[in-house]
Amino acid sequence: xxxxxxxxxxxxxxxxxxxxxxxxxxxxxxxxxxxxxxxxxxxxxxxxxxxxxxxxxxxxxxxxxxxxxxxxxxxxxxxxxxxxxxxxxxxxxxxxxxxxxxxxxxxxxxxxxxxxxxxxxxxxxxxxxxxxxxxxxxxxxxxxxxxxxxxxxxxxxxxxxxxxxxxxxxxxxxxxxxxxxxxxxxxxxxxxxxxxxxxxxxxxxxxxxxxxxxxxxxxxxxxxxxxxxxxxxxxxxxxxxxxxxxxxxxxxxxxxxxxxxxxxxxxxxxxxxxxxxxxxxxxxxxxxxxxxxxxxxxxxxxxxxxxxxxxxxxxxxxxxxxxxxxxxxxxxxxxxxxxxxxxxxxxxxxxxxxxxxxxxxxxxxxxxxxxxxxxxxxxxxxxxxxxxx
Amino acid sequence: xxxxxxxxxxxxxxxxxxxxxxxxxxxxxxxxxxxxxxxxxxxxxxxxxxxxxxxxxxxxxxxxxxxxxxxxxxxxxxxxxxxxxxxxxxxxxxxxxxxxxxxxxxxxxxxxxxxxxxxxxxxxxxxxxxxxxxxxxxxxxxxxxxxxxxxxxxxxxxxxxxxxxxxxxxxxxxxxxxxxxxxxxxxxxxxxxxxxxxxxxxxxxxxxxxxxxxxxxxxxxxxxxxxxxxxxxxxxxxxxxxxxxxxxxxxxxxxxxxxx
Numbered sequence: 001x002x003x004x005x006x007x008x009x010x011x012x013x014x015x016x017x018x019x020x021x022x023x024x025x026x027x028x029x030x031x032x033x034x035x036x037x038x039x040x041x042x043x044x045x046x047x048x049x050x051x052x053x054x055x056x057x058x059x060x061x062x063x064x065x066x067x068x069x070x071x072x073x074x075x076x077x078x079x080x081x082x083x084x085x086x087x088x089x090x091x092x093x094x095x096x097x098x099x100x101x102x103x104x105x106x107x108x109x110x111x112x113x114x115x116x117x118x119x120x121x122x123x124x125x126x127x128x129x130x131x132x133x134x135x136x137x138x139x140x141x142x143x144x145x146x147x148x149x150x151x152x153x154x155x156x157x158x159x160x161x162x163x164x165x166x167x168x169x170x171x172x173x174x175x176x177x178x179x180x181x182x183x184x185x186x187x188x189x190x191x192x193x194x195x196x197x198x199x200x201x202x203x204x205x206x207x208x209x210x211x212x213x214x215x216x217x218x219x220x221x222x223x224x225x226x227x228x229x230x231x232x233x234x235x236x237x238x239x240x241x242x243x244x245x246x247x248x249x250x251x252x253x254x255x256x257x258x259x260x261x262x263x264x265x266x267x268x269x270x271x272x273x274x275x276x277x278x279x280x281x282x283x284x285x286x287x288x289x290x291x292x293x294x295x296x297x298x299x300x301x302x303x304x305x306x307x308x309x310x311x312x313x314x315x316x317x318x319x320x321x322x323x324x325x326x327x328x329x330x331x332x333x334x335x336x337x338x339x340x341x342x343x344x345x346x347x348x349x350x351x352x353x354x355x356x357x358x359x360x361x362x363x364x365x366x367x368x369x370x371x372x373x374x375x376x377x378x379x380x381x382x383x384x385x386x387x388x389x
Numbered sequence: 390x391x392x393x394x395x396x397x398x399x400x401x402x403x404x405x406x407x408x409x410x411x412x413x414x415x416x417x418x419x420x421x422x423x424x425x426x427x428x429x430x431x432x433x434x435x436x437x438x439x440x441x442x443x444x445x446x447x448x449x450x451x452x453x454x455x456x457x458x459x460x461x462x463x464x465x466x467x468x469x470x471x472x473x474x475x476x477x478x479x480x481x482x483x484x485x486x487x488x489x490x491x492x493x494x495x496x497x498x499x500x501x502x503x504x505x506x507x508x509x510x511x512x513x514x515x516x517x518x519x520x521x522x523x524x525x526x527x528x529x530x531x532x533x534x535x536x537x538x539x540x541x542x543x544x545x546x547x548x549x550x551x552x553x554x555x556x557x558x559x560x561x562x563x564x565x566x567x568x569x570x571x572x573x574x575x576x577x578x579x580x581x582x583x584x585x586x587x588x589x590x591x592x593x594x595x596x597x598x599x600x601x602x603x604x605x606x607x608x609x610x611x612x613x614x615x616x617x618x619x620x621x622x623x624x625x626x627x628x629x630x631x632x633x634x635x636x637x638x639x640x641x642x643x644x645x646x647x648x649x
Contacts, residue, residue, distance in 0.1 A: 011581065012578070012581070015575075015578070015581060018575070019575055047577065048575060048577045048578060049577045049578035049579045049580075050578060052578075053578070062578050062579060062582060064578075
């Protein structure tokens with residue numbers, strides 16, 4: 001297994017970086033201020049084939065390896081975390097279909113997702129079921145050739161702009177979330193579905209985080225993913241892979257903050273010298289860079305294990321997400337410190353990056369959930385895992 | 390209908406340019422890009438391909454082997470194939486030798502339009518397009534803000550002091566375009582992937598039936614020295630004055646330079 005980026009990876013990074021610096025970075029402050037979904041940048045990413053990297057070529061994608069997918073997210077997040085969520089969520093929502101979908105389901109939905117014609121959302125979280133996924137209450141009741149979905153979801157990224165959603169609901173409430181949950185593909189124009197409200201957030205403000213309501217939403221049995229009761233398994237297998245995108249996003253945010261700090265410190269004069277010439281600042285920059293590099297390399301190491309279908313994948317992806325998220329938070333906070341008062345105002349990007357970084361410690365499993373996953377993997381390796389965990 | 394776009398690989402704009410002992414551009418360890426002004430020629434050619442005016446776009450470059458990277462980048466933007474002319478005898482080639490080689494290659498490729506950027510970012514001689522047209526005895530449509538082809542002719546819209554002129558010539562032609570044609574497109578990911586599979590040929594001087602002797606060792610001109618361009622004098626500002634006083638100052642300034 002090799003996880004050193006290749007010449008192709010370098011070429012991809014250069015391509016995405018040019019696009020991100022020229023077209024995405026100049027929009028980032030406005031997207032944040034107005035809290036508007038960047039439709040224009042979604043179109044741009046679709047046009048450049050950057051929403052199809054996780055899809056096979058036969059489904060209209062480019063079928064890139066996982067390190068390459070991480071590089072795309074990283075380079076977009078370096079310019080704007082909100083925009084990087086467009087490819088991230090496209091993969092998150094599609095993973096249940098890629099992993100558990102029938103050929104018919106894949107042929108019907110994946111090409112439109114790969115081209116960016118349609119956006120998808122992943123609807124798992126509920127108001128009372130965040131980290132505790134098994135506490136989900138949304139119901140799916142069989143009615144002839146349909147299921148009827150009733151209930152609500154909360155904190156669903158892109159929930160209000162997606163054309164289709166992968167939705168998790170209980171088909172067997174007696175069995176509970178772990179055994180009685182199933183996954184469905186729901187088209188957003190189905191009667192009874194609505195996204196009545198989006199959250200006001202601290203960061204990633206241009207990315208709509210929606211509350212969803214399902215009021216007698218009829219979904220064909222043909223749109224169920226996997227067997228009845230497979231929902232929890234599908235959700236966990238999805239998150240085991242998708243959280244790596246958050247690690248890549250965190251690395252990108254951190255890198256953006258480092259680059260902004262270095263450029264500011266090289267320009268700003270205080271006490272008759274450049275801020276960059278103070279050793280105190282140099283030590284901060286060195287810590288920021290080396291820690292981010294460590295997070296990046298761990299992310300690539302985990303990415304290589306996705307492609308190698310490693311048995312202990314959760315150990316790697318959770319470790320990468322944990323380390324990268326905490327690194328992004330620390331590095332962006334230090335970036336604000338390097339810029340001093342200028343770091344605290346919206347004239348410079350680092351305060352936005354600091355607000356954006358916080359979410360990487362929360363979503364797709366909080367840092368505390370990542371630690372639980374890592375610890376369980378450790379215990380499993382030692383052969384002392386609790387049965388059923 | 391076929392277009393050949395001639396492109397040049399140059400050091401990245403803003404890169405620190407160094408020279409070898411014999412005053413040639415040191416290309417090692419310098420980031421190399423497609424000459425930015427050539428990207429407009431590529432964009433113009435691809436627009437003609439997109440709207441169906443032409444059937445094929447091929448790229449042609451003369452340079453060291455690493456210039457193949459520039460050709461790949463162009464192919465990632467679109468187009469069908471590329472030819473790189475590389476030969477040790479061409480090291481240090483000047484505009485005349487470059488034009489002679491490109492003219493020979495274009496004779497072989499026989500496009501309806503040989504399209505080029507208006508200048509290169511490194512040497513800025515702007516001599517090659519005219520020289521190629523003269524050597525091939527073809528019309529030159531230069532400095533087009535837009536180029537169209539059809540009905541056996543090419544037409545260039547060229548900005549003029551009064552507005553613009555349309556210049557028409559029967560095909561085949563040599564043409565150059567300016568940055569007015571529109572922003573060059575970004576290569577898409579599929580474009581980059583497809584470019585790796587597009588055909589790229591490498592020709593030597595022998596493939597063009599040219600001998601190093603005919604090229605006078607690659608150059609008619611000799612570089613005798615280089616120097617940094619002089620810094621511009623600081624801008625003089627006339628500000629925070631009442632209009633009448635400011636007008637007198639401006640008039641004095643112009644009069645001192647015999648401009649009024």
